[in-house]
Amino acid sequence: MVVEDKASNQLDLQKSTDHPLDPLTLEEIKKTATLVKTKANLGEHLLFETIMLKEPPKDVVLSFTPGDFISRNVFVVVLNYKEEKLYELEICLDSEEIIKSEHIPGVQPAFMFGDLEMDFGQWETKMKHDPRFVEALEKRGITDPDLVMIDPWPISNFGNKEEEGKRLAIGRCWVRREPGDNGYARPIEGLSPIFDLNKNVITEVQDFGVVPIPPEDGNYAAKYQTQFRTDLKPIEITQPEGPSFVVNGNEVKWQKWSLRIGYTKREGLVIHTIGYEDEGRVRPIIYRAALSEMVVPYGDPTNDHYKKQVFDAGEVGIGRCANSLELGCDCLGEIRYFDVALFDMRGDPTELKNAICMHEEDYGILWKHTDNKIGETETRRSRRLVISSIATVGNYEYGFFWYFYQDGGIDYEVKLTGIVNSSALPPGVKPKNGTLVAPQVVAHNHQHYFNVRLDMMVDGRENSVYEVDTVTDPISDENVHGNAFSIQKTLIENEKDGVRVVDPFSARYWSVTNHSSKNYMGEPVSYKIAPGENVLPFHHRDAVIMKRAAFMTGHVWVTPFNADEMYAAGNYPQQHAGGDGLPKWMSSNRDLKDQDVVVWYTFGHNHIPRLEDWPVMPVAYTGFSIKPSGFFDRNPALDVPPSGDHCCEC
Numbered sequence: 001m002v003v004e005d006k007a008s009n010q011l012d013l014q015k016s017t018d019h020p021l022d023p024l025t026l027e028e029i030k031k032t033a034t035l036v037k038t039k040a041n042l043g044e045h046l047l048f049e050t051i052m053l054k055e056p057p058k059d060v061v062l063s064f065t066p067g068d069f070i071s072r073n074v075f076v077v078v079l080n081y082k083e084e085k086l087y088e089l090e091i092c093l094d095s096e097e098i099i100k101s102e103h104i105p106g107v108q109p110a111f112m113f114g115d116l117e118m119d120f121g122q123w124e125t126k127m128k129h130d131p132r133f134v135e136a137l138e139k140r141g142i143t144d145p146d147l148v149m150i151d152p153w154p155i156s157n158f159g160n161k162e163e164e165g166k167r168l169a170i171g172r173c174w175v176r177r178e179p180g181d182n183g184y185a186r187p188i189e190g191l192s193p194i195f196d197l198n199k200n201v202i203t204e205v206q207d208f209g210v211v212p213i214p215p216e217d218g219n220y221a222a223k224y225q226t227q228f229r230t231d232l233k234p235i236e237i238t239q240p241e242g243p244s245f246v247v248n249g250n251e252v253k254w255q256k257w258s259l260r261i262g263y264t265k266r267e268g269l270v271i272h273t274i275g276y277e278d279e280g281r282v283r284p285i286i287y288r289a290a291l292s293e294m295v296v297p298y299g300d301p302t303n304d305h306y307k308k309q310v311f312d313a314g315e316v317g318i319g320r321c322a323n324s325l326e327l328g329c330d331c332l333g334e335i336r337y338f339d340v341a342l343f344d345m346r347g348d349p350t351e352l353k354n355a356i357c358m359h360e361e362d363y364g365i366l367w368k369h370t371d372n373k374i375g376e377t378e379t380r381r382s383r384r385l386v387i388s389s390i391a392t393v394g395n396y397e398y399g400f401f402w403y404f405y406q407d408g409g410i411d412y413e414v415k416l417t418g419i420v421n422s423s424a425l426p427p428g429v430k431p432k433n434g435t436l437v438a439p440q441v442v443a444h445n446h447q448h449y450f451n452v453r454l455d456m457m458v459d460g461r462e463n464s465v466y467e468v469d470t471v472t473d474p475i476s477d478e479n480v481h482g483n484a485f486s487i488q489k490t491l492i493e494n495e496k497d498g499v500r501v502v503d504p505f506s507a508r509y510w511s512v513t514n515h516s517s518k519n520y521m522g523e524p525v526s527y528k529i530a531p532g533e534n535v536l537p538f539h540h541r542d543a544v545i546m547k548r549a550a551f552m553t554g555h556v557w558v559t560p561f562n563a564d565e566m567y568a569a570g571n572y573p574q575q576h577a578g579g580d581g582l583p584k585w586m587s588s589n590r591d592l593k594d595q596d597v598v599v600w601y602t603f604g605h606n607h608i609p610r611l612e613d614w615p616v617m618p619v620a621y622t623g624f625s626i627k628p629s630g631f632f633d634r635n636p637a638l639d640v641p642p643s644g645d646h647c648c649e650c
């Protein structure tokens with residue numbers, strides 16, 4: 001059921017804030033941009049890369065009680081595209097003062113296309129009609145530039161001196177057979193213009209040679225299907241008494257969980273102040289959780305495909321790519337949507353409707369036991385709270401899903417779908433570094449890496465992280481038969497030891513522990529980070545991407561909290577040579593024992609394309625879990641009631 005009373009049930013973007021962590025409202029975004037334009041003296045030609053809440057210090061947030069004064073500060077990044085200068089600002093919305101304005105040399109902002117008069121659609125049209133580009137199209141028999149699709153990709157950084165200081169992008173090109181079909185079926189191989197994004201011109205039409213356009217359609221849209229299977233019966237999810245969650249502004253309470261929903265243009269979903277009620281009090285677990293960075297490096301060395309390594313959070317802004325979700329398609333059942341307030345590059349506020357979906361799902365069995373001796377069975381059904389958003393980045397879709405369970409567990413899952421990035425090969429040629437998914441269409445081998453920043457707060461701010469392996473005990477007088485195995489816990493004492501990798505053969509996990517809070521057995525309480533699917537990069541250690549996205553090279557990174565350390569590959573990965581972010585911060589080797597620790601979890605999905613991924617990919621799932629491990633004194637879900645008389649011996 002769609003919630004119809006929008007005024008009371010959707011996130012009210014115009015309302016004044018009632019909590020220090022509430023995302024900026026449309027009004028606040030507008031006011032911020034106006035202050036920058038009128039008071040900052042940075043010139044007229046400003047493009048807004050970032051307008052986001054500067055979150056107050058944790059002390060302020062954690063001691064906040066309703067009715068307290070809320071100071072609203074905003075962090076802004078603007079680019080003067082004429083002067084090619086980037087500035088960071090901090091604005092106080094209460095005093096209307098510019099607290100900070102600083103030129104940041106030598107960095108490039110995330111992607112912005114166009115200028116104050118020209119949005120992306122107009123920009124793409126202009127580029128497609130550049131005479132040099134049209135000439136290159138004609139060499140390939142393409143006479144209508146309007147059927148051409150240009151996806152601008154980051155140019156990376158291979159040390160080319162001519163690129164220094166310029167804001168550049170590479171165009172990857174395809175051509176549709178007709179206006180509504182799948183253009184990705186027809187890659188224009190060998191043609192990749194370079195754009196100067198500050199001047200809005202093509203600086204170079206790279207032409208690596210003509211390759212025939214692949215001959216076949218690759219259509220997936222319903223309008224192109226001639227037949228649908230006919231044996232699918234309706235399925236309906238109903239909750240006659242409504243959902244079990246309670247929403248107050250951005251705060252959500254569900255089944256002993258409490259949390260706050262936030263959102264940024266760069267990270268997308270942000271979940272704040274995650275806690276679980278236990279014996280009448282809410283015990284904190286995570287202060288802030290969000291995707292910190294992601295990168296998709298490709299594995300083909302030909303033409304300029306080796307430059308494909310896009311940071312979809314830091315270079316693109318995964319939050320601004322979010323879809324407006326639709327009931328019955330993206331989400332099924334009793335759905336609560338949240339709108340989000342964003343902004344365009346001119347600083348004008350924009351509203352993205354239904355960007356976040358929240359609902360409950362039945363999740364099979366929560367726990368069960370049959371006592372055969374007395375013939376009694378107890379079964380409880382599991383339910384989970386799902387908070388999600390889905391982003392479209394060029395050819396790919398990424399769904400970001402947080403799941404909260406009644407037993408205190410949390411899962412984070414990314415769903416990958418959309419269309420594999422396609423290139424063309426001449427007839428009869430087989431690719432070494434990819435898969436032919438259709439005649440003359442190759443999808444290159446690649447990987448998707450995600451880093452989630454978990455600002456941990458297990459029963460308080462001072463936590464420590466242990467690596468926990470299961471090991472075989474040596475044969476000894478105590479282990480005569482060699483069957484014994486035990487766990488080996490290693491404290492991660494400082495940042496020198498703060499980069500760890502998964503080891504499925506020792507069933508490795510990481511335990512975030514609070515030494516000052518003890519469980520029923522007298523042991524310090526903890527939550528564990530449990531890996532899911534994972535992988536390491538297959539790029540050579542000297543490859544450029546290994547430095548630019550060093551966060552791929554470890555799975556768990558532990559740092560002490562620092563409000564300025566938010567993004568795993570640094571603040572400005574666009575055209576960055578590498579070395580920023582986690583490796584840079586951790587080089588100071590800070591102490592990690594009993595500190596306010598942040599755990600950065602990286603997980604990679606290795607994508608060797610399959611024929612079945614064409615022309616549109618069935619969802620691939622990847623993620624990890626955060627589970628209580630001696631945090632509760634027993635199974636916290638004993639009090640989940642049986643769902644019917646037949647589920648227990650009631």
Ligand code: CU
Pocket residue numbers: 416446447448607
């Ligand atoms: Cu992929």
